[in-house]
Amino acid sequence: MKNAYISLFAAVWVLAELTPCLAAGREIFVSATSSPGGDGSRGAPFQSPVQARDWIRNERKAGKLSPGESVTVLLAPGDYRLEATFELEAGDGGVSGAPVIYRAEKQGAARVFGGLILSGVSFQPVRDEGILARLDPSVREKIVCCQLPAEVPLPAYPDAFVGMPPAPWLYFDGRQMPLARWPNVDAANGGWSVFSKVVDNGLPKAESPDPHAQKLHPGAFVCDDPRVGRWSLADGVWLMGYWTHDWAEQVIRVAGYGKDDGVITLAAPHEFGIMAGNWGGKKERRFFAFNVLEELDAPGEWYVDRKSRVLYFYPPRSLDQGGPVLATMTSPLLRIRNAAYIKFEGIRFEYTHAHGVAIDQSRNIELAGCVIANVAGTGVTVSGKDNVIRSCDLSDLGAGGIVMSGGNRKTLEPANNLAVNNHIHSYGLFKRTYAAGIVIEGCGQVAKHNLIREAPHNAILYTGNEHLIEWNEISRVVLESNDASALYTGRDWTTQGNVIRHNFIHDLGAGDSRITMGIYLDDCDSGDTIEGNILVRAGMAIFVGGGRDNAVSNNLVIDCSMGMHLDGRGVTRIQWSNPVDPSWALEAKAKALNYTQPPWSERYPHLASIMREDPQLPLYDSFERNVFVNCTDDVCELDSVVLGMLDRVRIASNLVVNTTGEPSLAKPPVYKGFEYLAGTPEKPVDLGFGNAKSGNYTLRKGSLLLEKVPGFQPIPFEKIGLYRDTYRPNLPNREPVGAMQ
Incomplete structure (x- = not known):
């Protein structure tokens, strides 16, 4: 019997020595509803993941927490509002076999967000007679307004830009709301107005002796709809248009409008001119106007008077059940820099007027079973090596879903970053072209078993070498552009060694x-x-x-x-x-x-x-x-x-x-x-x-x-396509191909 106990003890000792990852690690608890002054225990949780991070830093600095000891931060269900980006750096990670893990106790129930929740009671009917006179009579009683706090940033719009407009942006019931616009999103013409007559295409005038005229200049075109004459251009009206090519959109402010001839003059030039010839050969060009108080006439639309700091909103439902969220942050919700062995599991990242998550020059970072939604930029950006974005849901994104870069093209050393089993949809809401569901750069990235759908332009955009793109399902992309594709690369002899296999691409x-x-x-x-x-x-x-x-x-x-x-x-x-x-x-x-x-x-x-x-x-x-x-x-x-x-x-x-x-x-x-x-x-x-x-x-x-x-x-x-795993238990029992678990 004694020998048996000795043998058992020896076996346990050997196992512990050979597999240190099995050793019990620290657990830290976080709850958004806890009282101040918690110590991170289950009975007295910290109030935020930031406090948990700082505790880990202090314990390590004091020598009370060894680098080889794993740490799991458990986030209770609730909302964790950030005032600034949650930053993790080199000293905040773990080591192989002993990572630092931030995990939602219940998948999807812990939300990290950078928005301001506007309570329903803060909205009141519009009383300002001047404002009411500018609204359509049929909706005047449906519009409500609220005074924005002084800390909400309201930067000025530039004359022209591509992609993300200045902050903030409004979201309601987990979806991006349209800034008051014409035509409306659900209009019979698909939410676009068209023109076919150009007064000035904005291209250089070669015949002019004036050297300054050789540059691009603002163009002008005829708009047949007289409603433009109702708009207050002094408050700023912007047009999002495919001015020449259907793969080159740009937002440009309206500088002037002639009520007699219907000519709209733009405030800035477009790179390719206005209706200056396109590969598709279409005679008409498309645009829509936004930031127009007079067009606040459809459920979900909103408008901010930047002088009075008043937000006007046409709520799609009663605000008694909860108000909208105003995304006010202008930096990523989470940024990990020069770190290693950190994992986030089952957490929601929502509401920022920037990228959602930025992983910079890091390795062995994993996002698993997370939600990244309602951000104005890209969902997740990744650089470094051996990082994994697994089984995440990314949607309602101003730009693309995931951007992966890393590796060394000169030496052809692969980065081995992996995007697998992610559902990416409803992206490209601001940056409508070349903001793909997945963007792949550098050397040796892998994108497999993803479902990518519902977007105006590309699904996967890649450049570089030795990438593997396989087992993905792609549908209903390229919905708004032409001379475009689900998978795209080009204009380079050197982007070699890429493999595109076993993908299902349909209904484009x-x-x-x-x-x-x-x-x-x-x-x-x-x-x-x-x-x-x-x-x-x-x-x-x-x-x-x-x-x-x-x-x-x-x-x-x-x-x-x-x-x-x-x-x-x-x-x-x-x-x-x-x-x-x-x-x-x-x-x-x-x-x-x-x-x-x-x-x-x-x-x-x-x-x-x-x-x-x-x-x-x-x-x-x-x-x-x-x-x-x-x-x-x-x-x-x-x-x-x-x-x-x-x-x-x-x-x-x-x-x-x-x-x-x-x-x-x-x-x-x-x-x-x-x-x-x-x-x-x-x-x-x-x-x-x-x-x-x-x-x-x-x-x-x-x-x-x-x-x-x-x-x-x-x-x-x-x-x-997608397969069943810990984070997607309700999918069909489809065996993933290759070593991905």
Whole structure:
């Protein structure tokens, strides 16, 4: 018996020595409703996570808390209002096996926020006769107002800006409210007004002898609606417009309006001029006006008189059940700098007029099961290495969802930052273009198993090297723009080694499918692998704009306007090394990364020899074993440059399917590399999908597709998208692919 006890003791001692992470750590308790003077115990909690952080700092400084001892800060349900950013620095983290954890005791019930909750009783009916006279008679009794406290910042609006307007912003029932605008968000025209007649496009006037006239200047256009004449321009009215291109929006103040001719003159120039020609060829341009008291006429709209500091609001419901929140902070809710081994679990981060969470030059930081919502900037920005954003919900964001950067492009050292199992939606509310659900930069980032939807522009925007983008579901993006895509990269020879596989991209765009893309390698982007993706109703599904060394294989394209595209714009645009436009200096970008020396020359040998091998041509591209079903316009579009060099591009073993033999659908290309299969209305082609009508593209055993395309690898459709874990217990029991737990 004695020997048994000794053996048991020895085993426990060895286990403790080998697995220090199992040692009991400290627990600190926080409650927003606790009394002042708490010590962090369960019976006397701290009042804020800031106090818990400071306690950890002091204990470590006093030598009472060792760096190898884990600490868990437990936040009770409640609201934790911040006056300033919650900052964590190098000394606030942990070590491997002993992290510092901030955890909500109940997932989603602890909220860290930077807003001012406006009580319902602080709002009163409008009594000011001057204000009432400016409101539409039908809503005068529905508008309420409140006096803002002196500490609420009300900075002036600039004449022009892109993205986030000056603070503050109003939220109600967990959603962003529209600043009084015309047309209204739910108007029949989609919330936009249009114009087609320009008086002055704002571009330089080359014929003028005045050198100052060679610069861009404010433009002017004709607005046919006379209601503009009702607006008080002296109080400031701004127009958010797609002035020339549908991928370049800008907000510009109205400088003047002519009631006789209907001409609106803008207060600042736009980079591309006003209606100065666009790729989509649309004759009309779009805009809406906001910050217009006279247009405060729809539920949810609000307006601030910045002189009197009075907020006017048209509440969508009674304020007896709770008032709106005014986001007043102008910095991130949480910032982690130069720290390591910190984890946040199950906490809500809401209401700031800035980015939500900023993780700067840190490693092994994890956000898990958190909510980041109602912020005016990006939900989460991450730089450093080995950081994880897992199973978080990000929504109602002024810019994008997650931005990941890090790694070393010169040495091709990966950052290994990971965005996994996140639901990102309703973003791009202020910055409407190039503010993607996930932005990937640097070297070696991973984005997998995310659900990204409901946005005006991109879902995933990437640049850099060796990124992995897989198992994501993307839908209903590119809803407001054109010449845009779900996944986008471009204008760089060096963004090589990126893999895009096993993604489900569907139901894109809200307009012309010929100028919406699924996967868009723009302007000579090179060296990407696109394999095993499913694209359904995704416009121009796979678009390769002049790049080389791109491998496109084993993709399934269904009900798209075009299957794939390849052009030789390095020849036709004469821009592959344009000294006038730095963004087109492709060779210079490569030289900056020592592309002819290891490791680049070893990893990307075709890039290393590019200047000796017709750099203007899209060489070494391959399109193999792709299946195109019911394309409406084109199956494969190649321009004249590519058609003249088909022997230098590999196109082989692709299948074109017209399920019912519909004569209006696209015919197979006349050049080699495509097999054609057509059915009839009475006997449509059955490729062997589980249930395509209900959106199930799993292949049945012995399917016709596998017979017709030897070597086609079944795409594990059932594993794409979000999966069940500790933070998402109610999802289908879908096994995640790869080591992600």
